[in-house]
Amino acid sequence: MLAILPAVWFALAFLAARSAPPPRGDWRRSLLGVAVLGGVLVTASTEGLSALGLFARGPLALFWAATAIATAFICAARRKKAGMRWASFPAPLPTVPHLPLLTGTAVLFLIVGLTAFSAAPNTWDSMTYHLPRVAHWIQNGTVAHYPTNILRQLSLPPWAEFAMAQLELLSGSDRFANLVQWLAMGGSAIGVSLIARDLEGDAAAQAAAGALALTLPMGILQGSSTQNDYTVGFWLVCFVSFLFPVSTPPGPRPLSAWLGAAASLGLALLTKGTAYLYALPYLVLAVVLLARRAGRRSALPLFLFAAVALALNLPHFARNSAVFGSPLGPSQGLFNRVFTPRAVASNVARNAAIHLALPLPAWNALVERAFGGVHGALGAGRDDPATTWPGTEFHVPGRFAGEASPGADETLYLLLQEGFAPNPLHLVLILVTLGAVAATPAWRRRRELLLSVCLAAAAFVLFCAALKWQPWHSRLHLPLFLLWCPAVALVLSSRPRLAKWVCALLLAAALPWLLSNATRPLLGPSSVLKASRFDQYFFNRPDLQAPFLAAAKAVSSDRCPLGIETGPEDGEYLLRVCLRETGQGGKRIEHVNVSNASATASRKRPPGAEPCSLIRLTAGGGERSVVSVSRSGAGTRVTVAR
Numbered sequence: 214m215l216a217i218l219p220a221v222w223f224a225l226a227f228l229a230a231r232s233a234p235p236p237r238g239d240w241r242r243s244l245l246g247v248a249v250l251g252g253v254l255v256t257a258s259t260e261g262l263s264a265l266g267l268f269a270r271g272p273l274a275l276f277w278a279a280t281a282i283a284t285a286f287i288c289a290a291r292r293k294k295a296g297m298r299w300a301s302f303p304a305p306l307p308t309v310p311h312l313p314l315l316t317g318t319a320v321l322f323l324i325v326g327l328t329a330f331s332a333a334p335n336t337w338d339s340m341t342y343h344l345p346r347v348a349h350w351i352q353n354g355t356v357a358h359y360p361t362n363i364l365r366q367l368s369l370p371p372w373a374e375f376a377m378a379q380l381e382l383l384s385g386s387d388r389f390a391n392l393v394q395w396l397a398m399g400g401s402a403i404g405v406s407l408i409a410r411d412l413e414g415d416a417a418a419q420a421a422a423g424a425l426a427l428t429l430p431m432g433i434l435q436g437s438s439t440q441n442d443y444t445v446g447f448w449l450v451c452f453v454s455f456l457f458p459v460s461t462p463p464g465p466r467p468l469s470a471w472l473g474a475a476a477s478l479g480l481a482l483l484t485k486g487t488a489y490l491y492a493l494p495y496l497v498l499a500v501v502l503l504a505r506r507a508g509r510r511s512a513l514p515l516f517l518f519a520a521v522a523l524a525l526n527l528p529h530f531a532r533n534s535a536v537f538g539s540p541l542g543p544s545q546g547l548f549n550r551v552f553t554p555r556a557v558a559s560n561v562a563r564n565a566a567i568h569l570a571l572p573l574p575a576w577n578a579l580v581e582r583a584f585g586g587v588h589g590a591l592g593a594g595r596d597d598p599a600t601t602w603p604g605t606e607f608h609v610p611g612r613f614a615g616e617a618s619p620g621a622d623e624t625l626y627l628l629l630q631e632g633f634a635p636n637p638l639h640l641v642l643i644l645v646t647l648g649a650v651a652a653t654p655a656w657r658r659r660r661e662l663l664l665s666v667c668l669a670a671a672a673f674v675l676f677c678a679a680l681k682w683q684p685w686h687s688r689l690h691l692p693l694f695l696l697w698c699p700a701v702a703l704v705l706s707s708r709p710r711l712a713k714w715v716c717a718l719l720l721a722a723a724l725p726w727l728l729s730n731a732t733r734p735l736l737g738p739s740s741v742l743k744a745s746r747f748d749q750y751f752f753n754r755p756d757l758q759a760p761f762l763a764a765a766k767a768v769s770s771d772r773c774p775l776g777i778e779t780g781p782e783d784g785e786y787l788l789r790v791c792l793r794e795t796g797q798g799g800k801r802i803e804h805v806n807v808s809n810a811s812a813t814a815s816r817k818r819p820p821g822a823e824p825c826s827l828i829r830l831t832a833g834g835g836e837r838s839v840v841s842v843s844r845s846g847a848g849t850r851v852t853v854a855r
Contacts, residue, residue: 255372334786341786363779377439406699419702430726647670765788826849826850
């Protein structure tokens, strides 16, 4: 029940925000503001308790309880001053013409929530680094870096995992881990509807913006996962929602808007590195407009903006700098080696093409040939190693180099999998919006709309110019699609009858991703409502279930810390799941034989934490994994050749 404490604080904080004297402003902006404040509190409590070595259930529960009590007193005082009763709460009701659309999107959102709550986390990235880093933090009582063979557990931005770690500490399990992304999904829909209003969209445009956000196929899949693209998308939506009032109207804006935008940006950067690219065009515009209007007086808000955003990231930057010599961690080879117009155009074409995939191999082959022709016209190599992730080739849908073209069944699986799922209808709507704004003078005269379109397009081009193309870029595009939703909704709602049919089509087209998620389905024999939670963890890699479980059983008699030796992409969390299944959930786990930069963190290992048992994961098992067990006086040695 302790897991409800952050929710109690959130409800009280929202009530306090809505208890100000009229005019209270839009309730959605209040909600986003409280969410951003909550994100700051999650960061501050995690970093503060970690600095004291107290990142544990008791201190964390005490923090949230004290924060909730303090917020309750503030709320009571504000409501008394405003002459409001506790039972009174001014909240707008949806107008009847939009009620069917709002109901449909709400049902979709709740079904994704059912999947998120029922399903065990099983995204492969979460098995390798999202959830293992959470387990190490809880085990160590701090988010300080530790020795590991999987460097992504340390170097990548950690905010989403901060939230997951707090929920696991308060609840005692990973049952709520998927809810971080699900809540970000709902918050993003609210945020884009608010941006649509700021772009002078009517109620129909605002409802359509929320529907566009909630029906994104990649978003539906990620809304029940422990990835972090929806989370960073939510913070970017908050950033833009606070920034647009800062940048577009001619008059001065309150300092609270700058602080909200700064904190949102800081949280986005603390969640995923793509935020640097997506936020840059919006930030540059805001700085230029502010400097033009305020001149030297813009120095103070800009300083506060930078200070707030940097402060949220400073502890993580310091940890990375101490271990890797860089605040962003070790280089991962993500960036293009050439930045010519030809290279950028090639990446723009390939990044757009992966969203045109359909469960029709003939159609996908046609798209490949068409974009091959585009590359021929550009004089660019379709798989130029300077702009392509090693070991991959451009295909629709994406696959690795040397793999055969997928059949119809495998293509359908890839399209329903959160690493490759496309957003074809939304891409078409974006292209229509671009064409409509470019061809229609009336649209171009709407300054805010024109800015929204130009900034979203610039963010996409910057992404393509900076990063090597990868077949799983679709999931990294999720925040971009969210940022496009307000502009698309405005153009779409200019034809009310058409808008209703398009939104209905989007809701109907979302059903395959909603019900038949490749790794967390609601329907069928593998439904998350039927399959055991233990089996669900292995839905992405069923071949590892038997050998990992055998390895866990082999060390069950050892009463000492366990050492694990893994490769950089191994599913450490699956080993932890197997240990829990065999009654060893409390066993301490340490990475051993670490030869990378994180080995220096071993000096901070507490007394008694040295492992005497070992599970070693190696390649070369062939089609079937081989488990070798040996015992000595020091403990058990297990080798899994997978």
